[in-house]
Amino acid sequence: MNEMNEVRKPPVATTGIIGWLRINLFFNWTNSLITLFVVYCLYQFIPWILDWTIFSADFKYNYLGEQITNQEMCSRNLDPENGGACWAVIYVRFYQFIYGFYPKVEVWRVNLAYIMLAFALLPLLYAKLPYRKYFLYFTYIFPVIAYFLLNGGLGFTEVSTNKWGGLLVTLVLGCTGIALAFPIGIMLALGRRSKLPVISMMCTLFIEFIRGVPLITLLFFGMVMLPLFLPEGIDMDGLVRVLVAVTLFQSAYMAEVIRGGLQAIPPGQYEAAKSLGMSYWRMNLLIILPQAIRISIPPIVNTSIGLFKDTTLVIIVGILDLLGIGRGTLADTNWLGLSYEIYFFVSLVFFIFTFGMSRYSLYLEKKLKTGINMGAD
Amino acid sequence: MSEESIISLKNVNKWFGDFHVLQDVNLEVKKKERIVVCGPSGSGKSTMIRCINRLEEHQEGSIVVDGIELTGNLKNIDNVRKEVGMVFQQFNLFPHLSVKENITLAPIWVKKMPKAEAEELAMRQLEIVKIPEQANKYPGQLSGGQQQRVAIARSLAMNPNIMLFDEPTSALDPEMIKEVLDVMVDLANGGMTMIVVTHEMGFAKTVADRMVFMDEGKIVEEASPDKFFNNPESDRTKLFLSQILHQ
Numbered sequence: 002m003n004e005m006n007e008v009r010k011p012p013v014a015t016t017g018i019i020g021w022l023r024i025n026l027f028f029n030w031t032n033s034l035i036t037l038f039v040v041y042c043l044y045q046f047i048p049w050i051l052d053w054t055i056f057s058a059d060f061k062y063n064y065l066g067e068q069i070t071n072q073e074m075c076s077r078n079l080d081p082e083n084g085g086a087c088w089a090v091i092y093v094r095f096y097q098f099i100y101g102f103y104p105k106v107e108v109w110r111v112n113l114a115y116i117m118l119a120f121a122l123l124p125l126l127y128a129k130l131p132y133r134k135y136f137l138y139f140t141y142i143f144p145v146i147a148y149f150l151l152n153g154g155l156g157f158t159e160v161s162t163n164k165w166g167g168l169l170v171t172l173v174l175g176c177t178g179i180a181l182a183f184p185i186g187i188m189l190a191l192g193r194r195s196k197l198p199v200i201s202m203m204c205t206l207f208i209e210f211i212r213g214v215p216l217i218t219l220l221f222f223g224m225v226m227l228p229l230f231l232p233e234g235i236d237m238d239g240l241v242r243v244l245v246a247v248t249l250f251q252s253a254y255m256a257e258v259i260r261g262g263l264q265a266i267p268p269g270q271y272e273a274a275k276s277l278g279m280s281y282w283r284m285n286l287l288i289i290l291p292q293a294i295r296i297s298i299p300p301i302v303n304t305s306i307g308l309f310k311d312t313t314l315v316i317i318v319g320i321l322d323l324l325g326i327g328r329g330t331l332a333d334t335n336w337l338g339l340s341y342e343i344y345f346f347v348s349l350v351f352f353i354f355t356f357g358m359s360r361y362s363l364y365l366e367k368k369l370k371t372g373i374n375m376g377a378d
Numbered sequence: 379m380s381e382e383s384i385i386s387l388k389n390v391n392k393w394f395g396d397f398h399v400l401q402d403v404n405l406e407v408k409k410k411e412r413i414v415v416c417g418p419s420g421s422g423k424s425t426m427i428r429c430i431n432r433l434e435e436h437q438e439g440s441i442v443v444d445g446i447e448l449t450g451n452l453k454n455i456d457n458v459r460k461e462v463g464m465v466f467q468q469f470n471l472f473p474h475l476s477v478k479e480n481i482t483l484a485p486i487w488v489k490k491m492p493k494a495e496a497e498e499l500a501m502r503q504l505e506i507v508k509i510p511e512q513a514n515k516y517p518g519q520l521s522g523g524q525q526q527r528v529a530i531a532r533s534l535a536m537n538p539n540i541m542l543f544d545e546p547t548s549a550l551d552p553e554m555i556k557e558v559l560d561v562m563v564d565l566a567n568g569g570m571t572m573i574v575v576t577h578e579m580g581f582a583k584t585v586a587d588r589m590v591f592m593d594e595g596k597i598v599e600e601a602s603p604d605k606f607f608n609n610p611e612s613d614r615t616k617l618f619l620s621q622i623l624h625q
Binding site for chain 1: 431433456459460462463464466468470471472473474483484487488529532533536
């Protein structure tokens with residue numbers, strides 16, 4: 002009996018590529034029909050999109066071999082039969098898309114900040130990085146370095162934030178908003194669940210107020226009202242005002258997400274921690290939060306991605322982020338009518354970042370699950 | 379309160395909403411004494427021992443543990459919790475930490491013990507509960523009996539004077555109950571002050587110095603095991619024993 006069982010293999014038709022195809026694509030006749038229909042649609046669409054974006058597209062020169070400097074020189078405007086996308090607009094305006102109006106002489110500072118950002122993210126992304134501890138120290142001081150590098154001071158010439166733009170603004174808003182909102186959100190979530198009525202009520206009020214107001218309203222609030230609360234003579238930078246609004250907004254959402262995770266922790270965990278003599282903060286930092294945050298990874302990443310995209314709303318208070326620069330370019334008579342190319346490019350850049358975040362969250366979930374069964378048994 | 383009492387409950391009352399869960403409970407426990415508390419479910423036995431390390435608050439009466447009265451004073455509560463270890467029905471191990479980390483966490487963070495010393499201590503405790511080979515596993519990879527033994531080791535690592543057990547074997551499969559009870563018997567023989575809420579009458583007969591029977595929030599009977607099992611006074615006790623022993 003046993004020997005028979007050991008040599009017995011699953012039926013061939015359910016394994017391998019053929020098995021997969023049979024189960025997923027050609028299970029019965031409706032299934033097969035849908036498969037064929039989808040294949041036909043892809044067959045029509047993929048060659049067309051490849052042709053438009055790559056094979057017939059202009060990158061720097063049009064089909065006559067001239068360097069493109071305005072929309073009239075795009076192949077598709079010279080000869081509608083003959084052209085795809087006109088990426089030259091991105092090529093010509095690339096500097097603005099990435100740096101805004103940052104002075105060209107000082108642009109190495111932005112580049113350095115971009116590179117340092119990559120290094121600061123490394124230890125967060127790879128737990129097995131050699132010398133991770135030292136990288137983490139760098140991650141902690143990176144915001145300070147980045148501030149002086151981008152804004153000026155400490156011997157660097159000052160570059161006022163109204164010269165910042167494009168991807169630079171998008172990343173500054175997104176990264177700072179997400180990084181600051183996380184700890185604030187944790188405090189708010191703990192506060193809302195606190196047994197002390199005053200703290201709990203204040204946190205609840207804050208969360209409900211911020212969550213009940215559209216981000217655009219908060220941005221206007223930051224722009225117009227925030228300076229009223231400051232003592233006279235102190236002028237708050239425009240970007241900082243927007244950052245405050247974005248961070249408050251994000252922390253309210255983060256708080257609710259983390260509160261959801263906290264509610265999933267069984268009361269026995271609190272009791273075990275307390276019975277070992279742990280104080281409130283130790284219990285939360287060592288026992289409760291690590292588990293609650295682990296549960297909340299998908300919604301945390303979800304709201305973070307949401308915020309990253311919502312930063313485009315700063316356009317309404319006159320700050321030009323990536324999308325803002327795109328719209329500005331469209332308003333330029335030289336590049337009138339190239340909205341497909343510009344929106345495609347802006348979407349692609351956003352997609353690269355948000356897709357990266359979503360992949361990272363999957364990696365994190367997988368990594369943290371190994372060997373740990375969060376269930377009762 | 380007599381001189382040698384280490385735990386003293388006097389006229390303790392507690393309500394959950396309108397439900398009077400503890401009614402004038404009086405209990406004195408001497409050092410090194412082993413008390414087994416039994417009674418039907420809902421009789422308040424778990425609530426009573428949870429009041430002793432202040433996982434539940436009592437509303438009237440006084441509870442004094444090792445000379446410290448339990449009041450709203452947070453420092454007193456912390457001090458009592460350092461003296462009193464507790465083992466739960468559902469084990470309540472920390473699932474995100476390995477077995478060794480579960481045990482070293484409190485010594486390192488509450489007692490400020492150096493990490494190496496705490497790890498040595500953890501390994502000694504795991505030897506006592508007979509599962510040193512599981513040190514690097516996670517709770518989710520262990521059987522119920524092993525998890526409960528880790529929970530006991532975790533409590534012991536804080537070097538408590540008193541151990542509270544809240545139905546430690548009720549969530550276990552029958553064949554795992556013995557391995558946990560064996561550890562508890564060893565502990566009792568080592569001279570630990572213990573209050574055990576359990577329905578394991580065999581265990582009670584072996585180790586208990588005194589049996590406490592509770593029903594409807596009151597202590598109905600308090601007697602030596604010999605008297606309790608062979609010649610109980612109250613009819614309620616007789617009924618309970620006849621039901622539980624004839625299973």
